[in-house]
């Protein structure tokens with residue numbers, strides 16, 4: 278459940294990957310969340326009943342049906358975690374990253390749970406044979422020490438003096454504002470302007486008549502997801518941007534799919550008038566986007582989706598010419614694709630953006646664009662101190678935005694600019710000294726309560742299940758005597 282909640286930020290990526298593997302367009306991520314939520318609630322209920330039973334002194338006895346359910350649950354969890362670790366190597370680093378946002382609160386929760394659990398542990402120590410007494414006691418002690426001292430190992434960029442908080446990261450609209458309008462359409466980019474984005478992020482391909490246009494899916498998926506190509510060109514399958522002229526691409530409808538599949542569960546937020554506008558969207562040319570960018574002084578950053586290396590060279594030439602002819606200010610172009618040498622010569626004003634630090638150092642650049650979980654928080658801070666511009670993609674959830682804000686990133690590429698624009702402050706920022714005071718206090722109070730509970734149970738706790746079951750008064754003189762190891 279925790280992994281589901283943390284990777285919710287990337288649900289769109291996970292869904293499209295699963296779609297490619299399973300060839301069935303279902304909201305797979307939602308299916309996973311629902312299964313996890315049901316299993317989590319079921320386990321919590323079982324645990325709750327077990328605690329009540331133990332508190333009442335009843336014998337624990339799990340029905341065989343529950344044993345089977347739990348068995349399948351464990352298989353599901355193990356399979357899920359293994360899949361994330363091995364199949365989605367790109368997702369796994371998000372889990373340790375998320376701890377930097379959640380660990381302080383998880384620790385408070387764990388201390389509370391430890392306190393609640395301790396009476397039951399003390400009870401079972403009292404009832405156990407000598408050997409198991411030490412085993413249970415030992416495990417409990419080690420676990421308690423680990424939980425109490427965990428804060429010593431917690432690192433988070435949000436543990437800093439509030440006055441040292443960096444500036445709020447700027448927003449870059451990922452394919453426009455894809456939750457408010459169909460991705461990579463003029464409507465989507467117009468919507469992103471209302472979120473005050475500083476740049477448009479998009480994807481460029483070049484048509485048969487050498488006109489650059491905006492389309493993400495390429496290769497075998499070309500046009501299938503986001504246009505009505507199947508209806509307009511029935512029986513034909515295109516796998517290359519040069520299969521069609523721009524006029525043919527432009528004739529396709531690029532908005533209807535959005536209303537039909539509602540990829541972000543967000544269509545209900547649109548007014549009737551907006552839905553009507555979405556329905557009539559087409560695939561724009563790069564030139565159309567450039568004039569919008571020029572009009573509003575917004576930067577443009579894009580991926581180039583060429584099928585082969587040869588095409589890439591020719592595409593780059595045509596795209597650079599299109600940009601130069603559009604008379605947009607060159608400094609508004611963040612050049613992300615390769616061919617950096619050629620581009621530096623023909624368009625010296627473009628700002629070059631690199632996909633990893635190594636390339637950036639090699640070309641003496643100062644802009645990085647990476648996936649949000651590929652950079653350590655410490656690394657981000659060092660890069661920012663060197664005045665390197667760091668943009669991370671794709672950041673949609675508030676907790677993640679907060680964490681990266683604390684770390685000081687320059688900007689993020691986002692699907693949800695309409696939500697992030699309203700975030701005025703990170704979820705939490707705490708001075709290290711304040712946090713130290715809080716966790717030490719919480720630990721000390723919990724420790725005292727647990728020692729108190731232990732002494733109480735030692736003195737008055739019931740010694741023998743049978744006594745309790747027969748409802749005799751809890752303790753009498755006889756039972757206050759030390760237990761002999763023979764007592765069952």
Ligand SMILES: *[C@@H]1O[C@H](CO)[C@@H](O)[C@H](O)[C@H]1NC(C)=O
Pocket residue numbers: 513514515516517519520
């Ligand atoms: C599309 O272009 C590719 C690469 O040039 C070619 O192999 C393919 O046959 C073309 N498909 C159609 C339907 O024209």
Ligand SMILES: *[C@@H]1O[C@H](CO)[C@@H](O)[C@H](O)[C@H]1NC(C)=O
Pocket residue numbers: 662663664
């Ligand atoms: C970064 O920029 C600031 C302000 O423009 C400047 O004071 C500082 O010296 C720069 N740092 C480096 C490492 O270039």
